[in-house]
Amino acid sequence: xxxxxxxxxxxxxxxxxxxxxxxxxxxxxxxxxxxxxxxxxxxxxxxxxxxxxxxxxxxxxxxxxxxxxxxxxxxxxxxxxxxxxxxxxxxxxxxxxxxxxxxxxxxxxxxxxxxxxxxxxxxxxxxxxxxxxxxxxxxxxxxxxxxxxxxxxxxxxxxxxxxxxxxxxxxxxxxxxxxxxxxxxxxxxxxxxxxxxxxxxxxxxxxxxxxxxxxxxxxxxxx
Numbered sequence: 001x002x003x004x005x006x007x008x009x010x011x012x013x014x015x016x017x018x019x020x021x022x023x024x025x026x027x028x029x030x031x032x033x034x035x036x037x038x039x040x041x042x043x044x045x046x047x048x049x050x051x052x053x054x055x056x057x058x059x060x061x062x063x064x065x066x067x068x069x070x071x072x073x074x075x076x077x078x079x080x081x082x083x084x085x086x087x088x089x090x091x092x093x094x095x096x097x098x099x100x101x102x103x104x105x106x107x108x109x110x111x112x113x114x115x116x117x118x119x120x121x122x123x124x125x126x127x128x129x130x131x132x133x134x135x136x137x138x139x140x141x142x143x144x145x146x147x148x149x150x151x152x153x154x155x156x157x158x159x160x161x162x163x164x165x166x167x168x169x170x171x172x173x174x175x176x177x178x179x180x181x182x183x184x185x186x187x188x189x190x191x192x193x194x195x196x197x198x199x200x201x202x203x204x205x206x207x208x209x210x211x212x213x214x215x216x217x218x219x220x221x222x223x
Contacts, residue, residue: 001192004169005177012085012173013154016092020149023093024100025142029130031101032108049098056094057162064090064163081163088164088171092153099152103145107138147208151201 031041048056064081065071074081081087111134119129135142157175164171166180174193181190 001189002168005172005174005193006196008085008088008169008171009154009173009175012088012092012160013150015089016096016153017146017150019089019093020097020100020153021146024097024145024149025104027097027101028104028108029134032105045101046098048094049102053095053156053158053160054162057091057159060087060091060094060159060163083163083165083167083171085164085171088156088160088173091159091163092156095156095159096149096152100145100149103148104138104142107141107145108134110141111137144208147204151204154200154204155197 027045031038031045034041061082062068063070064074064087066075066082071081081090115133115137116129119133124132155175156173157179160171160173161176161179166172166176172180174197178190178193178197181187181193
């Protein structure tokens with residue numbers, strides 16, 4: 001059994017999670033305190049959550065393809081996104097971003113506003129408030145969102161196969177390997193990859209539930 005889809009999936013998911021963590025956190029922080037067009041911005045940032053992954057992949061294919069202006073620019077500087085693992089990372093980022101963004105936003109909105117007001121009264125700058133007040137208070141929820149974002153990126157299929165294709169040893173992730181095995185009539189191999197994916201996902205969820213529950217109990221005792 002070739003384990004390259006496992007390592008490719010982990011590489012893509014970990015890279016996407018790091019990118020998504022910072023993008024989602026900044027977006028959540030900005031939208032939480034946005035006064036105008038808040039619902040519109042929130043809808044735009046959350047739309048990949050409700051679109052079929054194949055639609056997201058098709059839009060990415062148009063955006064980064066050779067027929068688009070941006071795609072031609074990338075080609076002119078020697079950068080190719082289509083049918084590469086970097087393209088798979090972009091697909092995973094776009095698909096998992098709403099999970100991180102909405103989870104982080106929910107955690108930030110639960111922070112006591114009196115603490116933020118007191119920090120501003122003391123003359124703290126907004127970034128300092130984020131680092132010293134908001135993040136420590138909202139960290140369990142933010143960490144949980146990051147874990148779910150990783151799980152979402154790990155199991156991504158539709159957008160990945162559209163923009164990155166199915167190249168064994170290069171862009172073939174575990175989800176794509178299941179599809180390939182089924183297309184080739186190898187149900188046994190498909191079942192093995194399904195079990196690997198289920199095991200990873202279930203382990204992630206159990207660890208997340210345990211960690212967030214433990215953090216909640218500590219926070220409750222402290223209060």
